[in-house]
Amino acid sequence: MKDTRAAAQPIITLEKVEKYYGDYYALRGITAEIRQGEFFSLLGPSGCGKTTLLRTIAGFEELSGGRLTIDGKDMKGVPANVRPTNMVFQSYAIFPHLTVAQNVGFGLRREPLSRAEKERKVIEALDMVGLKGYGARAAHALSGGQRQRVALARALILEPKVLLLDEPLSALDKKMREQMQMELRRLQRQVGITFILVTHDQEEALIMSDRIAVMFEGQIAQLDTPQMLYRRPVSRQVAEFIGVMNFLPAKATVTDATHIEVEAAGLGRAVIDPEQLPGGWHPGETQSVGIRPETMSILFPGETTDRRVATGVVEDRAYYGDMTYYEVRLDGVEKPMTISMKNLVGRPVLERGEQARVAWDARSLVLFA
C-alpha cells in the first residue's frame, strides 16, 4: 500500500512555465504539481508541447518564462547532467559501440563506487528489467524490446528522483507494447520513483497512470485521474480525445442548488446532479450533452427496464465478436450516435433499418459549454 501522505508531496512544481521559439509558443503557461511516487502522464496530440515539457524538466530546453522546481529546488540554470532526473528516449539512444553492461553502467562512471560495487549494481539493474545474463552482449544487436529494457535499466541505475519516458512504447508492436505497459507499471510500483510518461495514446495513458495531464496547444486542458478524465471531461476537446463520446445539442436550467434540468435532443428532459458539471461555467451556457457508448444499451423486443428509454433507427452496425457497435439515429436528431453492446448469449443482433429502443441513464450525462 502506498503512503498517501507521502504521495501527496509534490516532487515537481511547474509555475506558469513558458517556452517559445521565436514567435512560436510551445508551452503557454503550464501550472501543475507532480506528486512524489506517482505515475504521471502527459497526453496529447503531436505538437501539443508534451515532449517539450518533458525536455524542459530534463534540462534539455531552457524555460522562456515561469518557474520549475524539482524536489524543492529551483532548476533555473541547473544543467541536465546534474538534475535528479533520468530519461528514456523515444529512440532509446542505446550507445551502439558499447556492450549492454557498459550501457547500463554508463551513469556510474562518475559515481564514487568501487569497481565491484558498480558491477553488482549493473547486474541488479539488468535483473530488474528481465535481462539477466545479457551484460556481455553488443548493444547494437538487441531487439527493440530489449533496447527498451536496457534504456530503462540505464536510466534507473542512478536512482533518479524522477524518471522521464518519452513515448517509450511507440516503436514496439502491439503485443510487445501491451506487455511493456504492465511491466512499466509493475516496475514503477517496485522502485517507487515518480514516472512521467509522454504519450499520444489515450488508452496507454489510462491503463498506466495515476494521473494524466491532457495537453492541447501548449496548455493543460485537464489534469485528473484516468477515471475522472473519462467520466467528467471538462471540454468536448478532451472528451473526444479520450475514448468515444456522443454529443447531443442541449439546454440546461438550474432549478435549485441540487438539481439541474437538462433538455437534450433525442433524449428529452432529465434532472442531473450539479456534481456532473465539470465547472468553470454556468449551467445556463450549456450547448450540448455527452454520453459514452457503453453507458447506453439497446433493448431487445419485449425487454423492460427502469432506466429512461429513447427510440431510434439502426443506421449501421459493426460486429466485433465480443461487442457490436451500433450507429443509432435517435428520433429528432440528425447525427447518429454510437452505442456499444456486449454480445451476450440470447441477445439478438439488430440489422440496419430496424427500430431500436435505447436505454440510458441521466447519471451518465456530461454537460459541455
Place this chain on the structure above:
Amino acid sequence: MKRSLHVYAVLYLAFLYAPIALLPVFAFNDGTVIAFPLRGFTFEWFRQLTEIPALHAAVLNSLTIAVASAVLATCLGILAARAATRFEFPGKKGIMGLIMLPLVLPEIIVAVSLLVVLLQLGLSLGAWTVILGHVLIATPFSIAILNSAFQGLDTSLEEAAIDLGETKLSSFRLITLPLVMPGIISSLLIAFTISLDEFIIAFFLTGTDPTLPVYLWGQLRFPQKLPVVMALGTILVVASVLLLTIAEYFRRRGAARTGQKDAGGFL
C-alpha cells in the same frame, strides 16, 4: 544492343586504366626507351630511386605536407560536419555550399589566386603555403565523408550521455567521437592522398622545396630518367589505391556499426 553496351564498357575501362597499366610494364623493362618491344625484366630503376637525394627530400616534403593537410582538413571537416548536421542557423545552406565549392572549382584558379594573395601580402612561399592550398581543396572531401558519419548518428545519443551525468565535452568524447572515428580515419586517408598527388597548387606555391609531383614533373625533361619516373609512378599508384581502399573500408565499417544504410562514398 546489349552487346554493344558491353563493348562500350570494356573500351571505357581500357581507356581509363591502360595508361596506368603501362607504368609498371615499363618500370620493370630493361631499357631506357619507353617503347615496345620490351627488352627484359629489371629492378634497376627501383634501385636507382634509392640513390637520388633530391628525390628523397621531395618525398619527405610531400609526406610532411600531406600529413599536415590531412590533419587540418579533417579537424575543419569535423567542425563543419557537426555544425551542418546538428545546428540550424541562418544562411546555413549558402555557407555549406561555399565551403563545398572548391570541390568543383578549377585548381588552377585556386592556385593562381592564392599565389597572387600571398605575394601581395609579401609572404614567402614554402611548405606551409602548399599546406594552406591543400587544406582548401581537401576540406570539402573531408566534410562530405564526415557529414555522412555525423548524419547517421541519433542526436539523442549525446543527450543520453549528458542525462547520465556527462558534460557536453565528455559526452562528445565518449559517445560521438568513437562512433564517427571510422569516418575520421577515412577522411584523414582521403585528404592525405589528395595532398600527396596534387600538382598544380604545389607547383605554384611550393617555393624552393618541390613536392614529389613537382619533382617528378621536373624530371620529365630528361628522357633517360623516364624509366625511373615510371618506377616512382608505380609506387605512387599502388600506395594511392591502398590508402583509398583502407579509407573506404573504414567508412563502410562505420556505416555498418551505427546501423545506417550505405549511402555511397567515393569508391
